[in-house]
Amino acid sequence: MKHRTLRGVAALTLGAALVLSGCSSEDGSGDETSPSASETDDATSSPEDVAALEAVTVSGDPGAEPTVEFEAPLEVSGAVALSLGDGDGDEIAKGQEVTLHQAAYSGADASKLGSTWEDDSAQPIVLDDQVYPQLLDVLVGKKVGTRFLFAAPGQDGTAVLTVAEATAVRDAPVAPDPADVPDRAEGEAVTPADGLPVVTLDGAGMPSIEIPEGYTAPTELVVQPLIKGSGPEVTEDQTVIAHYTGWKLDGEKFDSSWDRGEPSTFPLSGVVAGWTQGLSGQTVGSQVLLVIPPSLGYGASEGHELQNETLVFVVDILAAY
Numbered sequence: 001m002k003h004r005t006l007r008g009v010a011a012l013t014l015g016a017a018l019v020l021s022g023c024s025s026e027d028g029s030g031d032e033t034s035p036s037a038s039e040t041d042d043a044t045s046s047p048e049d050v051a052a053l054e055a056v057t058v059s060g061d062p063g064a065e066p067t068v069e070f071e072a073p074l075e076v077s078g079a080v081a082l083s084l085g086d087g088d089g090d091e092i093a094k095g096q097e098v099t100l101h102q103a104a105y106s107g108a109d110a111s112k113l114g115s116t117w118e119d120d121s122a123q124p125i126v127l128d129d130q131v132y133p134q135l136l137d138v139l140v141g142k143k144v145g146t147r148f149l150f151a152a153p154g155q156d157g158t159a160v161l162t163v164a165e166a167t168a169v170r171d172a173p174v175a176p177d178p179a180d181v182p183d184r185a186e187g188e189a190v191t192p193a194d195g196l197p198v199v200t201l202d203g204a205g206m207p208s209i210e211i212p213e214g215y216t217a218p219t220e221l222v223v224q225p226l227i228k229g230s231g232p233e234v235t236e237d238q239t240v241i242a243h244y245t246g247w248k249l250d251g252e253k254f255d256s257s258w259d260r261g262e263p264s265t266f267p268l269s270g271v272v273a274g275w276t277q278g279l280s281g282q283t284v285g286s287q288v289l290l291v292i293p294p295s296l297g298y299g300a301s302e303g304h305e306l307q308n309e310t311l312v313f314v315v316d317i318l319a320a321y
Contacts, residue, residue: 043134049076052080053076053149053151056068056069056074056082056161063145063165064117066163066165068105070110072107073108074158075158075159076153081134081148083137087144087145087146091141091169092140092141092143092144092166096126096127097126097127098139098169100166101164102162102164103117103162105161107160113160114300121270122168123270124270132152134150142166145167147166149164173239175265176241183205183243184243185316186285188230189227190226190227193224195215197211197212209314211247211250217293218293221274221277221278223290224290224291225286227285229282229285230285231284234281234282234283235268236280237268237269239266240279240319241264241318242263242279242315244313246311247311247313249311273297274311278315284317285317287314287317288314288315292313294308297310298311
């Protein structure tokens, strides 16, 4: 679910496009995505790729979603970024957390894949060595309000094009020392309501589920704490460290941090709405069962393999900052 399972198609595409950290794949398969930025060469892009972005027309007033026009197909050989202005707000420095409004376009046919402007879900990212160096080039030293274009090759050979605007900047939250993060949820056991998927934990705390026969997919979000942690309440603007497993309603597992051997870290404002709503207000140390209808999952993500699926998650909230 991670930083890649972001709200809607725009966030799915944009979080994946801009950040190189080794999280799970966007399709929920659990396959590894791109290497870390430290494994890339540098910020140099080919003249042909730069020219491809220079041919894109971006218009509109700052603060509002811009109009983007380009001739399809748009193809690039590697990651490439183009600054569209400096902005006039606070200066942006490497290591800070910058919040971006973004819209993504398919290079194949110039169709819009999604936009954070549409649901006011601007996404924060930390400008560290886990993002493309091309992204650092167009943001570091600029100011809030700056716009840029970014493109990277998509799976079909054409580019995924992003237009983005920095809306805020702040010092990046300081993550807890890994030695202080527990391996599993710890707290007081909570008796769940009758009729929900049944969760069983192995000796290490890894969950499995059993879907009751005849269980009907809910139309609203189901949030059932299974363990009540003693830590502070989680807020929507925090970053969360969590272990989790996700299943379809037929019991098929599609993603699990447990299987990867380490918990995932993600901004709670940048995941599907069912996670944001379901984990906000829970306490650190808790384990929570979520049953998420498509409307609060991937329902807006046209073509996503989980678009029409009701999703079941068991989430251990290990830390929040």
